[in-house]
Amino acid sequence: MHELSLLENVREILENHAVSQKFSKVTKVTLEIGKLSSVEPEALRFGFDVVMKGSLAENAELIISDIAGLGVCQQCSLQVEMETSHEPCSHCGSPFVKVIQGAEMKIKDLIVI
Amino acid sequence: MCGICGCSQPGKINNRLQPVNGRVHQHDNDHGHQHHDHEAERLVKVEQDLLSKNNTYAEQNRAYFQQHNIFTLNLVSSPGAGKTTLLVETIKVLKDRFPIAVIEGDQQTEHDADRIRATGVPALQINTGRACHLDAHGIGHAIMELGIKANSLLAIENVGNLVCPSSFDLGEAHKVVVLSVTEGDDKPLKYPDMFHAADLMLINKTDLLPYVDFDVERCINYARQVNPDIQIIQLSSTKGDNFSVWTDWLAAHVKLESHV
Ligand SMILES: Nc1nc2c(ncn2[C@@H]2O[C@H](COP(=O)(O)OP(=O)(O)OP(=O)(O)O)[C@@H](O)[C@H]2O)c(=O)[nH]1
Ligand SMILES: [Mg+2]
Ligand SMILES: [Zn+2]
Ligand SMILES: [Zn+2]
Numbered sequence: 218m219h220e221l222s223l224l225e226n227v228r229e230i231l232e233n234h235a236v237s238q239k240f241s242k243v244t245k246v247t248l249e250i251g252k253l254s255s256v257e258p259e260a261l262r263f264g265f266d267v268v269m270k271g272s273l274a275e276n277a278e279l280i281i282s283d284i285a286g287l288g289v290c291q292q293c294s295l296q297v298e299m300e301t302s303h304e305p306c307s308h309c310g311s312p313f314v315k316v317i318q319g320a321e322m323k324i325k326d327l328i329v330i
Numbered sequence: 331m332c333g334i335c336g337c338s339q340p341g342k343i344n345n346r347l348q349p350v351n352g353r354v355h356q357h358d359n360d361h362g363h364q365h366h367d368h369e370a371e372r373l374v375k376v377e378q379d380l381l382s383k384n385n386t387y388a389e390q391n392r393a394y395f396q397q398h399n400i401f402t403l404n405l406v407s408s409p410g411a412g413k414t415t416l417l418v419e420t421i422k423v424l425k426d427r428f429p430i431a432v433i434e435g436d437q438q439t440e441h442d443a444d445r446i447r448a449t450g451v452p453a454l455q456i457n458t459g460r461a462c463h464l465d466a467h468g469i470g471h472a473i474m475e476l477g478i479k480a481n482s483l484l485a486i487e488n489v490g491n492l493v494c495p496s497s498f499d500l501g502e503a504h505k506v507v508v509l510s511v512t513e514g515d516d517k518p519l520k521y522p523d524m525f526h527a528a529d530l531m532l533i534n535k536t537d538l539l540p541y542v543d544f545d546v547e548r549c550i551n552y553a554r555q556v557n558p559d560i561q562i563i564q565l566s567s568t569k570g571d572n573f574s575v576w577t578d579w580l581a582a583h584v585k586l587e588s589h590v
């Protein structure tokens with residue numbers, strides 16, 4: 218989806234932090250992208266350099282750490298691993314599975330100067 | 331609406347802050363002035379969601395809608411599924427019962443807003459240009475510009491796109507996904523995020539069912555696979571079949587008594 222507009226949000230969050238945390242350059246950006254988040258890590262990598270060009274994160278290194286998908290079945294109460302956010306429980310087949318991990322897409326931390 | 335970006339206030343720029351050039355030199359911990367490590371790299375924790383800004387605006391919009399009892403729908407579909415036609419026909423049926431306003435999102439043109447205005451209700455067009463979705467910030471400004479009446483219905487027609495509008499909350503009460511029978515019955519599986527995010531699916535253009543290979547039953551099963559709770563209404567916006575099921579659903583949701 219709209220990876221470019223997400224990257225523009227990354228840039229804006231960096232710029233806001235640069236003021237509040239008093240830094241002038243970012244050398245590394247670590248994102249946490251959940252497997253169930255509908256964000257394509259490859260597309261983020263592809264767009265990162267372009268969107269950061271001219272910003273304080275120009276030439277920064279991008280690290281994307283994947284977060285596995287986990288859900289709790291509302292029927293059998295078991296915790297199940299999930300590959301997509303819309304799949305039935307792998308134990309009992311119930312379609313009612315609540316995602317408890319893997320939907321996140323956030324900036325974890327930065328290395329700054 | 332823009333308590334955050336302040337962009338409605340004259341002379342104030344949106345919060346696109348410039349990188350700090352003359353860097354601020356702060357002495358908050360008596361550190362006895364050894365400046366050798368000022369160029370050293372350090373870790374800054376952020377832990378912030380990439381959509382946090384949109385979500386903050388969406389919550390502002392939602393609070394506004396609740397306060398003024400405005401029932402807001404976010405209509406999503408692929409291009410041409412019939413969103414504007416559906417809205418025009420809906421307005422004809424309901425406009426004497428409660429106030430209706432429409433926000434139209436398209437990459438370009440005023441066409442859809444003009445079609446809505448022709449029915450006599452206020453409409454505002456947002457041209458998203460490069461972007462393929464509406465965001466909550468733009469909706470906040472549109473609300474202010476339209477001056478929407480209390481105890482009313484606000485329909486937001488999103489940009490025709492079954493992918494990314496699913497992740498941008500606008501502050502609506504429900505997402506309504508419109509799927510027309512000419513698009514194929516497997517769309518809920520191909521674009522699961524959208525059908526997962528929607529509370530209601532309208533299967534539109536049912537008048538064309540005799541001419542296309544579209545298995546309604548199968549489509550409904552697919553939609554329930556990705557969203558067991560989804561409500562479904564089959565209708566034709568141009569021929570009117572089953573249309574009152576939809577307008578009754580709407581009328582039931584627009585509560586006319588104000589709850590101040
Ligand atoms: N046969 C038939 N045609 C319909 C129906 N609803 C809409 N259409 C036609 O479908 C075409 C597209 O309709 P629009 O209302 O412009 O679709 P839209 O979803 O608003 O399109 P975009 O805003 O461009 O994404 C028009 O030619 C409509 O007349 C229906 O129920 N039956
Ligand atoms: Mg339209
Ligand atoms: Zn189960
Ligand atoms: Zn604003």
Ligand SMILES: [Zn+2]
Nearest residue numbers: 356357363365
């Ligand atoms: Zn010092």
Ligand SMILES: [Zn+2]
Nearest residue numbers: 219462463494
């Ligand atoms: Zn988009």
